[in-house]
Amino acid sequence: MENEIFQLQYALDTFYFLVCGALVMWMAAGFSMLEAGLVRAKNTTEILTKNVALYAIACTMYMICGYAIMYGGDIFLSTITGDGVTGAEEAATYAPSADFFFQVVFVATAMSIVSGAVAERMKLWAFLAFAVVMTGFIYPMEGSWTWGGNSVFGMYNLGDLGFVDFAGSGIVHMAGAAAALAGVMLVGARKGKYGADGSIHPIPGANLPLATLGTFILWMGWFGFNGGSVLATASVESANAVAVVFMNTNAAAAGGLIAALITARFMFGKADLTMALNGALAGLVAITAGPDTPTALQATIFGAIGGVLVVFSIITLDKLKIDDPVGAISVHGVVGLLGLLLVPVTNSDVSFMGQIIGALTIFVWVFVTSFIVFTIIKAVIGLRVSEEEEYEGVDISECGMEAYPEFGGSN
Known part of the structure; x- marks a missing residue:
């Protein structure tokens, strides 16, 4: 009887884990639509190509080496098949392969953050080369010091210092933003974004309906992102925990959108849709x-x-001439740090010092290694498209096709 109960619980938890992983995978579509909506029409095909390709690269690199780096063990096929599971003493409460699937979609999410920040001027193959290193090594290393439970270069384990990151405000989102910041600093701003006199010239996105759809998809996918991180649902305790996480995830997104919309109204005199969308995402990250x-x-x-x-951060980065077309560094980086610092407010087991040390460790590691990798790529094949290619749009030069060919000549 006890073994039958375990097998039922194992099946339910595994199914829940897989469904949550599928929801997180759907966030790849959300990032694709959000970024496609916030770039100019002439760069749409390239941004979509980057997003679909980075997802495939993330899945492959994490299978080859990323999972082993992050959680230890041998190669993929020999470590997480979960063959012969018959009782609670022999395994976790879900299939090991489900854990791999759930973790790999988080890797893709971190890489998607980089895509939007360097949009419209970075070479496609330079970006994909970085994706190989980011998903196969940079992210798994910092993940091993946090969720993996390993020590940081033999010095300390972040969890032992009181660092807690339930679903990845720092481990996933701030890490992606740190890599994005390194890329943006090296590739430079888009032509025409900043004037010689210090003026800032807005470059509006081509399709705000798509950007809004992308935000809703991300909002939905975030229930899997946070809810799945409970890691179980087949008991009263875990089911209640999942419900609380779903409720709070939704509440934070709503609060973020309303606050950003009101802030934008006071600052600009208008209901700025892009700020509202980023406000919802900021609430989710927080x-x-x-x-x-x-x-x-x-x-x-x-x-x-x-x-x-996030509204003040986007404005500040613009003044610093850090050109981020979709606001990814502000949403995922600045607010990701905020999210880490808010944990001790409601969790007495977490220390502010532990959160600060964890945040610094993640940021420094990802930023420095990403800067080095981007620098090497820049020296070997170059990071930025030519000025002429940027003017005409990277769709033609990088992909050989336009997203909206019947509306030729669009900016």
């Missing part, structure tokens, strides 16, 4: 580090703080 302990009201407030912060 709650990701600790969606299991706040009340719904606290989650809404945390999301609102993220929504306000």
